């Protein structure tokens with residue numbers, strides 16, 4: 306593994322063990338590798354140059370620091386040149402370079418392109434090296450060889466289930482949110498080739514998606530917390546039937562209709578996923594982007610989640626992003642509920658220092674199988690490398706601190722490394738079995 310982590314303050318042996326242990330990366334939004342190597346305008350990657358490093362998530366910090374909307378659009382323009390793009394970033398870079406997002410960018414630039422300092426001169430070097438990097442096979446090089454990741458779990462933002470060309474490297478979630486959203490019923494029904502005249506037909510559509518893709522998915526994922534509370538009432542089909550009929554008739558839905566349908570389909574999907582032994586991943590906590598997060602709603606996530614956990618003891622839930630900033634409540638939830646697992650995906654770069662404290666607290670409070678420690682949460686692959694480096698440093702710091710303070714012995718800290726970086730994910734998502742199934746999925750060789 307090429308990636309180094311700054312090791313100030315770390316126990317040498319713990320740091321070495323963390324460095325050579327591979328991550329199971331439990332959450333990404335990576336586009337297919339061919340989307341990058343055969344790039345065309347439009348889609349989730351708006352341009353094909355070095356500025357993809359700055360597009361997700363550091364662009365939010367840049368704009369919160371003061372970057373104008375015009376400069377933000379230059380940043381991702383396929384036409385603007387390197388000089389122009391750097392001129393847009395430069396005034397704000399000193400203010401964001403030390404945030405978790407900024408650290409992920411800097412560490413990625415160093416590990417992938419060998420460039421330590423970003424400035425008007427070095428950025429030209431990065432631009433050249435970007436071109437040399439993006440070619441078939443580069444996902445494996447960046448993710449496995451440089452970042453030390455054994456497999457990723459991708460929640461595609463383009464499909465309800467992505468028939469990936471790299472099935473054992475980019476394992477996929479099935480989108481529970483898409484199947485739950487009223488507005489997407491028609492496209493799901495068409496894909497399943499089922500005529501929908503009522504709710505029972507749509508249940509068959511959801512069944513089709515799970516039957517067709519469930520065996521090849523690692524989990525079911527919903528990020529519906531971006532648009533509502535997680536207060537899903539267990540609405541019986543009789544109650545959801547009338548609003549659902551209004552939906553398929555094209556009538557105007559009230560907010561109450563929408564909630565009824567979403568609530569009903571949430572539980573339908575959760576039970577379906579649980580019956581196939583697929584864990585259910587729920588976005589909780591902080592919102593991506595900027596100038597949009599309703600903190601009062603985000604604060605209801607931990608409380609709403611405990612109702613979900615109570616109602617579905619047979620299902621296993623992965624609560625993502627440590628519910629940031631309500632991570633102390635997530636520690637309490639993981640300790641109390643057998644069916645709650647807390648995922649640190651994205652958290653290391655939202656708030657590196659709190660993430661260290663969260664992990665320390667988890668390891669001496671909840672059973673050690675209840676935590677997953679890494680998911681890059683990126684659309685472009687490049688910043689995953691830097692994020693994995695931030696996470697490795699954070700894990701090593703957390704373990705070093707627990708040993709220094711006498712909560713763990715040195716041997717115990719070393720022993721925890723493998724389970725929290727990969728073993729817990731292996732067990733929870735049945736990765737050995739999945740890797741076997743994904744070695745030869747039906748969609749490969751179709752075209």
Ligand SMILES: [Zn+2]
Pocket residue numbers: 332333334460682
């Ligand atoms: Zn995500």
